[in-house]
Amino acid sequence: MKQFLDRARSALRPPIVATLAVIILCAAGVSSSSIGWSKMPHDILQPESVTPKTVNARNTPLISHVTSPAPYVPTGIDCSKTPCLALTFDDGPNPITTPQILDELERQNVHASFFVIGTRAVTMPQILQRMYKDGDEIGNHSWTHPDLTKLNAQQIQEQVNLTQAAVMSAGLPAPALFRPPYGAVNSTVRDTIPMTLAMWNVDPVDWENKDPNKIKDSIITSAKPGGVIDLHDIYGTTAQAIGPAIEALKPHYQFVTFSQLFNLAPGQRGEYFGR
Numbered sequence: 040m041k042q043f044l045d046r047a048r049s050a051l052r053p054p055i056v057a058t059l060a061v062i063i064l065c066a067a068g069v070s071s072s073s074i075g076w077s078k079m080p081h082d083i084l085q086p087e088s089v090t091p092k093t094v095n096a097r098n099t100p101l102i103s104h105v106t107s108p109a110p111y112v113p114t115g116i117d118c119s120k121t122p123c124l125a126l127t128f129d130d131g132p133n134p135i136t137t138p139q140i141l142d143e144l145e146r147q148n149v150h151a152s153f154f155v156i157g158t159r160a161v162t163m164p165q166i167l168q169r170m171y172k173d174g175d176e177i178g179n180h181s182w183t184h185p186d187l188t189k190l191n192a193q194q195i196q197e198q199v200n201l202t203q204a205a206v207m208s209a210g211l212p213a214p215a216l217f218r219p220p221y222g223a224v225n226s227t228v229r230d231t232i233p234m235t236l237a238m239w240n241v242d243p244v245d246w247e248n249k250d251p252n253k254i255k256d257s258i259i260t261s262a263k264p265g266g267v268i269d270l271h272d273i274y275g276t277t278a279q280a281i282g283p284a285i286e287a288l289k290p291h292y293q294f295v296t297f298s299q300l301f302n303l304a305p306g307q308r309g310e311y312f313g314r
């Protein structure tokens with residue numbers, strides 16, 4: 040945690056450091072939380088040792104530092120005319136399987152979007168830096184993956200801000216996209232998070248399927264023009280499936296990041312599922 044704070048101090052401007060310090064201290068001083076994992080369909084995920092506690096109003100971090108989104112430049116491809124596909128990966132990073140997927144994306148010169156869980160991201164800044172350097176997009180998938188519709192506005196802010204801070208502490212711009220865990224949103228979530236809500240419209244259920252060949256086939260058969268494919272970079276089976284799936288789809292689709300698919304302005308509000 041100290042290393043995280045040191046990196047954060049060197050990477051960020053002083054006003055942000057103050058906000059960040061408050062956020063990190065909130066995260067560090069916790070014992071346990073009722074924020075649940077019971078709905079998690081992905082059996083690999085376990086509760087993390089660090090979870091944010093509920094803070095009082097005086098200490099509630101503001102979400103105002105959600106600025107300077109990543110400069111992901113549109114490709115010049117018009118996805119309203121060209122069949123485009125956005126590969127998206129949730130719940131990482133994972134120290135083994137995420138680099139395997141990044142290797143495959145790089146080998147095939149394909150860019151994707153990674154929606155990271157903050158408690159994991161904060162321990163793997165090198166993987167985030169590689170995503171950014173490779174031209175992949177980093178989105179926020181909350182700090183501990185709770186169902187946000189069960190939380191109040193303060194708790195939702197913590198979930199978002201801590202993960203923004205984790206990405207920024209790796210020396211990277213704050214994400215412009217937020218993917219709600221389980222896709223669960225309500226009016227409080229919508230009103231509280233001033234970011235693009237990045238949903239999906241293609242689910243090959245890679246978390247359920249333990250066979251890489253079946254995952255590959257599922258990705259290929261479920262793909263459609265304008266599709267946002269929801270995958271998880273925490274499974275070895277997904278890492279094995281992704282290369283052959285891209286090879287099969289590449290002749291038919293242009294692979295783009297989530298922001299490129301919708302030609303999003305940074306931080307554009309709204310929920311986006313697919314084209």
Ligand code: NI
Binds near residue numbers: 129130180184220221
């Ligand atoms: Ni998830």
